[in-house]
Amino acid sequence: MLADLENGVSLEFTKQSRKFCPEAIMFLRTLLMAATDQKVASEQDSQFYHLMELKTLRPLFCIHDGVDDINPLNLLRVMEMSDDSPFFSSDNFRASALVTVIETLRGFVEIYDxxxxxxxIFLPIATLLQEVSQQKHMPDALKDRFNQVSQLIKKKAGETHMLRKQKPLPIKLVNPKFEENFVKGRDYDPDRERAERKKLQKLIKREAKGAARELRKHNHFLYEAKQRAKELVEQERAANYGKAIAFLQDQEHAFKSGQLGKGSRKRKR
Incomplete structure (x- = not known):
């Protein structure tokens, strides 16, 4: 059952990476072959049968008696069981394992369609599914699942065949047209209205570029005028500031030298 767990992990990984995993497909096919109690009909599957790693005296997943209820496998519980547990030789175990196999196979079919x-890849497996579903004691619930996946494979295989039959569209070839006595800048379009329209569009673009150029010149002139006015204001402000500082310095010097206020004291005496 560790293999089933690894197969489920492989399915989840494949959904994300979209990479083809032939080992998982071969393993599922091997498990399906282990559910038959007779040799596989097709020669391809017969050759594949000799590569099976399940060396048992009888098919491992072949159901020998009827199964009333099919429950999903509890992997944690199964992993805790010993190898010689009677559960592994029961039909309930085989039916539950086949449910896991068929649902995992359905997932790979959806991914690789x-x-x-x-x-x-999958049509031989569809044939194998039909053979497994025809086993004597196969439960009806499992038969329905086998047939559903088999029909799904055939449907998607038919869609793939239809895509193969579609002929690829040839690349459109256009012969180049050469003008004798070609003059650069001249329009050789035979449609005069279209040629005139192109000419007007070219004229509009040229006028738009000229207008933009003139606007840039005007903006530059206005910017320089504003800068000159700003410089004059700054110069005048600096001059006034210098005069004010000079006046204050003269007043401070006169006050310190005693010259400031002498005339007023004489008049008071």
Whole structure:
């Protein structure tokens, strides 16, 4: 069951990366072959049968008696069981394992439906699903799931075949047109209205560029005029400030030298 857990992790990883994982597909196919009690009909599957790593005296997931209720596997509980637990030899375990296999396979079918090699990969599995569903003691619920996935594979394989039949559109070839005695700047468009329209558009662009150039000149002139006026104001302010400072310095010097206020004291005496 660790393999089932790894297969589920592989499915989640594949959904995100969209990478083809042949090991997971081969493992699921091996488990489906282990659910049959007879040799596989097709030659391809017969050759594949010899590569199976499940070395058992009888098919591992072949159901021998009827199963009334199919419950999903509790992986944590299964991992805690010993290898010789009777649960692993029960039909309930086989049915639950097959549910996990078929649902995982359905997920891979949905992910890989865009592959150009989808029919070659999954059509043999669809045939195998039909053979497994025809086993003697296979529960009806499992039969329905097997048939659903088998029909899904055939439907998507048919869509892929339809895409293959579509012929690719050829690249449109346009022969270049050469003008004898070509003159640079002259419009050789045979549609005179379109040529006149292009001429007017070119004239509009030229006039717009000229207007923008004149506006830039005016803005530059206005900026320089404002700067000159600002400089004059600053110079006048600096001159007035200098005069005020000079006057205050003269007053301070006169006060310190005693010259300031002498005439007023003489008049008081």
């Amino acid at each position: 865009g592959l150009s090699s989808f029919p070659e």
